[in-house]
Amino acid sequence: MAPDAREVIIGEWARCEDEELARRLFPFIKSMHLGRQMLATTLGLSIIAGLGIGVIADIIITMLIFFSGLNEVLSDTGVRSVKIDHVFPVTFEIWPVGTLIFSVVCLLLPLGAVLYIVRRKIPFRRVTLANWMTSGFGHLWRAWWPVLIASALMWGMVLLIRLLPVHRIGYDPQHATIFAFLLQIIMLGYLGWVGGTQHEGAMLTDRAIIWWARRPDPLLLERALREQCAAATDTGLWPEMLEQRMPIYLERPPALEQVLRDDLLGGNWEKRFYAMQYLARLGGVAVEPLAGVAVTGKYARLARWLLRCIGRETTARLTSRAEAVLCPTCLCHPGPHHVSIALHRPVTYFGCRCCGQSETFREHRPVVAVLDARVSERMTDDHGGIRVNWLAWDRLFDFDRVEIIHATDYDVERFCVLVGNDTDNRRISRYRRMPVAVAATCVLSENTIRVLRSRFGRVELAPAEGVRA
Secondary structure, eight states, X not given: OOOOHHHHHHHHHHHOSOHHHHHHHHHHHTTOBOOHHHHHHHHHHHHHHHHHHHHHHHHHHHHHHHHHTHHHHXXXXXXXXXXXXXXXXXXXXXXXXXXXXXXXXXXXXXXXXXXXXXXXXXXXXXXXXXXXXXXXXHHHHHTHHHHHXXXXXXXXXXXXXXXXXXXXXXXXXXXXXXXXXXXXXXXXXXXXXXXXXXXXXXXXXXXXXXXXXXXXXXXXXXXXXXXXXXXXXXXXXXXXXXXXXXXXXXHSOOOHHHIIIIIITTSXXXXXXXXXXXXXXXXXXXHHHHHHTSSSSTTHHHHHHHHHHHHHHHHHHHGGGTTTXXXXXXXXXXXXXXXXXXXXXXXXXXXXXXXXXXXXXXEXXXXXXXXXXXXXXXXXXXXXXXXXXXXXXXXXXXXXEEEEEEOOHHHHHHHHHHHHTOOOHHHHXXXXXXXXXXXXXXXXXXXXXXXXXXXXXXXXXXXXXXXXO
């Protein structure tokens, strides 16, 4: 299933290596929701951020409690006193207080993230990763009064539970710890609600965080941009680029070498965008030049990506149609080509088996190889099929049968030698099943007939139907 325009544009924004192109694409996606992957990522980053800050806060608070003498107050309740070797791990006496900040940080960010997920307020915003991780605390700081109330209640209740002689009525410090922890959850739920409802839903725009995105092929990107230009208003220069400038570039492109050197590898973001669209349309012809710059250099990765795009597009377009189309120049069916790139996996694309082009093909009809010295015309195309005079064409192509109308022994034997030296696997497998018709007006020697029969399947010496004498 083809991806929708939203997925395509987000993928290009997240994966393109051109910062200016990414900036120009941002107007399309600044209000797009990122879907389930980003919601899960938001929650995961919130938990990681909370854990990281919480561990640091826990260590600091634990040390402050120990060196401030609070442990002596706790020990007066009849609980075992704290010694230096009890700080790590923290003992029951200071654990509820020492882990209070840790719990706040670890639960507050995830609770806020859950609220954003419920409200689905995860659009793009121009916020960096660091700002995003601190934005929740910033909003809590601005909402200082509910935070202050909740924090005072938590500290007071935890200390009250720890200072009450609960051990005298059958409760040990472990039970008191459970009571304190439950109270913390209740208070943290309140803090999470405060942080979540007052947060503006700002989302990070660090492109690497869109880990699931895949860079789309240039032709998919063009279609998605046209669709979004028709539906949106704040699209910048894109309508003019797509409707006016790019058609001019594609209709009168520079030389291929100039496209690679000046536009793709050395141009600005707009020229580079046009060059990518042109090379993707050009297909197989652009493969060898791109392979030459795909090994090293500043834009080697871009060249390899374009090669893979051409491979995917041509394979999807021509694999199932290989027997139904012909290259109009070579009269050959398309087939797979393998291009090696040093230190990288090879690229496979589909194109004409002779010239490699993958842009233009004609509908296949029966092709007849004709040997007729009296006709100078190279090819005739009528309703019966395509008739190619090999004596004027003088190279091999994909033909379905042979008609020898007027030719010398030398012409026929030269044709047979060329067929015998053919290295194309597709044609080699067909020669032994291919019929040959020799017109009555064409007198050939017995040796030439034997050569024909050694190369082809059935050779008819009498006037055959379809042979034009």
